[in-house]
Amino acid sequence: MFIKYFGKDFMNSVFTIPAPSFTKIEIKKILISEFGISGVIKNLYSDRDQNFLIITKEKKYILKVYNIAEKKETIELQDTATKYIKNRDPQILVPLTVDYQTVEYKGKLFNLRLLDFIEGDFLNKKSMTIYDHxxxxxxxxxxxxxxxxxxHQAAHRIFEWDCKQIxxxxxxxxxxxxxxxKNxxxxxxxxYNKNVIPIKENLRMAVIHNDGNDHNIIINNKHKTFGIIDFGDIVxxxxxxxxxxxxxxxYLNNKNPFEKIYAFLQGYQSSFELNKLELKSIIYFMCLRICITxxxxxxxxxxxxxxxxxxxxxxxxxSALNKLSKxxxxxxxxxxxKNVQ
Incomplete structure (x- = not known):
């Protein structure tokens, strides 16, 4: 299927090309020949790439096999961003690159990153209170x-999961x-056009992780949030x-979400202050994110x-959009x- 956005071709997007399909036997050979390690291999779900948990005698790793449509500069962006975060706030655990290789498979070149494994549970495993939010x-x-x-130059991209790309x-x-x-x-x-477009020039721009959900945020054994994975949507x-x-x-995960949303934003505000225009616009961007879904x-x-x-x-x-439309x-x-600022 051929798609064009703003004159840019998206025929070979990571969203149109199937994810890699290496077998465990093939991954075992690659680990030995390219990374010099061996261990137990477990499949992990990934939407557009292919991920494996690697358990050696010494430690655990994540092996990420990138979609062949993923640009090399986007992979470098992810690597550079995690290093930057680690240098700025060492207490935030992020998946740092251990090794990086390119391998040929069935006539195609695949980029592979071996990453540190972050021990802990995902936030979605926890029953979330107001205080947890x-x-x-x-x-x-x-x-x-x-x-x-x-x-990073690669962060300045037209990306399907970026809410500003209406x-x-x-x-x-x-x-x-x-x-x-459709309506x-x-x-x-x-x-969005009525309420955000008139003020958008006054909204701050930045490189963002862009996927901070409870399947990507990691908690430790004291149930404190301390790590985040999956930088594939960074923009x-x-x-x-x-x-x-x-x-x-x-909003999607709770029947009565607003109290928890206010609690989240109060916590966010204590670490990183949002101004009045940003808070004014956030509900419209929230709705657009669900529209993208x-x-x-x-x-x-x-x-x-x-x-x-x-x-x-x-x-x-x-269901959420139906409720929000009313x-x-x-x-x-x-x-x-009123509740956050």
Missing amino acids: KDMGVFVGRLSRALLGFD GIIENNLRFVNTNDK IILYFLNE YSFQIIESAVAIAYI VTMSAWRKKLFPKNKYLTISEAPAW INLSKLSDDII
């Missing part, structure tokens, strides 16, 4: 603070199967999107109809400012 906010705020001043959302509307659903997306796009965008993405997941699902399930994982978040996301977003924006 505040603690999560403190952590994500620290991440934003650690990334301050970081830049043209991509508009383009993917054609894959949404009913007019009612819901158009409603949120109109709200230069509006600073406020970092926290908007996090609260989008909080459903439009990406609509698009990619046509490309990969057998991949059921692509639609796992579709139903709850549509809420006065302007009032909600004011409520966020």
Whole structure:
């Protein structure tokens, strides 16, 4: 399928090319020949790449096999960003690169990174209280603070999961199967155009992780947030999107989300202060993130109809958008400012 955004071809996107499909036997040979290690190999899920947990006698690693459509400079961006964070805030654990190799497989070149494994549990394993959401906010705020001043040419990209790229959302509307659903997306796009576009020049820009959810944030044995993985969505965008993405997941995962959203933002604010315009805009970016979830699902399930994982978040996301479309977003924006600033 041939897609164009703003004159740029996306035929060979990481979202249109299937993930790598190495077997454990093939990975075992690569580990020995290219990385000089051997151990137990376990498959880990990845949407567009292929990940393995490697358990040797000495330690554990993550082996990431990148999608062949992933640009080398984007991989370098991820590596450089994690090193920058580690230097700025050593207490934030991030997956640092141990080794990097390029291997040929069935006539194609694949980039592989061997990464440190971070011991701990994902945040989604924990039953989250209000205080836990505040603690999560403190952590994500620290991440934003650690990334301050970081830049990389590859971060300045047109990326499908970047909330500011509303043209991509508009383009993917054609894959949404009913007019009612299309109208819901158009409603949120109109709200964004009406409320955020007039102030967007005053919103700070930064390189952001862009996927701070409870499947990527790691807690230690004292249930404190201390690590984050998966820098594949890293991008230069509006600073406020970092926290908007996090609260989008909080909204999706909770029946009564706003108290927890306020707690998260209060925690975030204590580590990294957001100004009034950023807080005013956050609810609109939160809604756009959920719009991306459903439009990406609509698009990619046509490309990969057998991949059921692509639609796992579709139903709850549509439910969330239906509810949000009945809420006065302007009032909600004011409520966020009152409860957080």
